[in-house]
Amino acid sequence: MKKTIQLIGLFTMLFAGFFSFSTANPVYFYPGELEGIFAPLEDGVPYKAGWDKAKVIGIAKGSRPNPSEYLPSWYIQIHQEAFANGASYLVPKSVLDKYGRAKLGRPDGQFVMSKNDMDWAIANANGRLSDIETQLGIPAGAWAGKEIVRIDIKDVKALHLRIPTGNEAGANDLWLPGGKLPTGFWEAVVDQISQGQYTETLLNLK
Numbered sequence: 001m002k003k004t005i006q007l008i009g010l011f012t013m014l015f016a017g018f019f020s021f022s023t024a025n026p027v028y029f030y031p032g033e034l035e036g037i038f039a040p041l042e043d044g045v046p047y048k049a050g051w052d053k054a055k056v057i058g059i060a061k062g063s064r065p066n067p068s069e070y071l072p073s074w075y076i077q078i079h080q081e082a083f084a085n086g087a088s089y090l091v092p093k094s095v096l097d098k099y100g101r102a103k104l105g106r107p108d109g110q111f112v113m114s115k116n117d118m119d120w121a122i123a124n125a126n127g128r129l130s131d132i133e134t135q136l137g138i139p140a141g142a143w144a145g146k147e148i149v150r151i152d153i154k155d156v157k158a159l160h161l162r163i164p165t166g167n168e169a170g171a172n173d174l175w176l177p178g179g180k181l182p183t184g185f186w187e188a189v190v191d192q193i194s195q196g197q198y199t200e201t202l203l204n205l206k
Contacts, residue, residue, distance in 0.1 A: 057176075061171065071178060087161065088151060092143060101200070106170055109189030109190065109191070110190050113187055114186040118152075122203070125205070127206055128205070134183075136185075151193070151200060152198060153197060156188075156190060164188065
């Protein structure tokens with residue numbers, strides 16, 4: 001009975017041709033292999049046999065494995081394709097003014113989200129900064145009264161876009177395995193971003 005249900009689920013996926021891993025950014029895919037196809041989903045993320053979210057998070061920061069060890073390769077490909085239109089992140093303008101714009105991000109990786117997800121989040125915030133904080137998992141009021149800048153990166157391949165390992169300095173207690181934010185948006189890290197590789201836009205948020 002269990003095998004029958006699994007087979008029905010597999011054929012449903014193959015014929016439907018898609019999984020909506022993000023409310024803002026449906027992703028269409030055709031798995032080229034069955035590896036991990038029946039793994040249980042946690043927060044929209046499939047894990048290889050023997051792995052789950054708790055196991056990865058339970059490993060001390062600095063020792064967490066490469067995501068390829070616990071995520072199926074077809075899912076990693078989906079993650080890459082989610083950034084086909086580029087990547088974005090928000091930052092207070094005061095941070096850029098203080099540290100400069102010649103090279104952005106931490107040496108071990110700057111956290112970003114997909115451009116499509118960022119477009120959706122900003123459009124649905126209707127200019128409310130508090131809504132943006134909620135959508136991006138920023139502590140409420142952390143950006144209150146600050147000018148917020150949007151950074152857009154078009155050529156993510158040149159910056160080695162990848163699923164975060166959770167070992168990055170910027171990974172906090174809210175970090176989740178699988179390249180997803182707690183709110184369901186796609187998340188990645190990229191190498192430091194030099195001038196000429198990004199565009200900066202001052203947002204009108206209140």
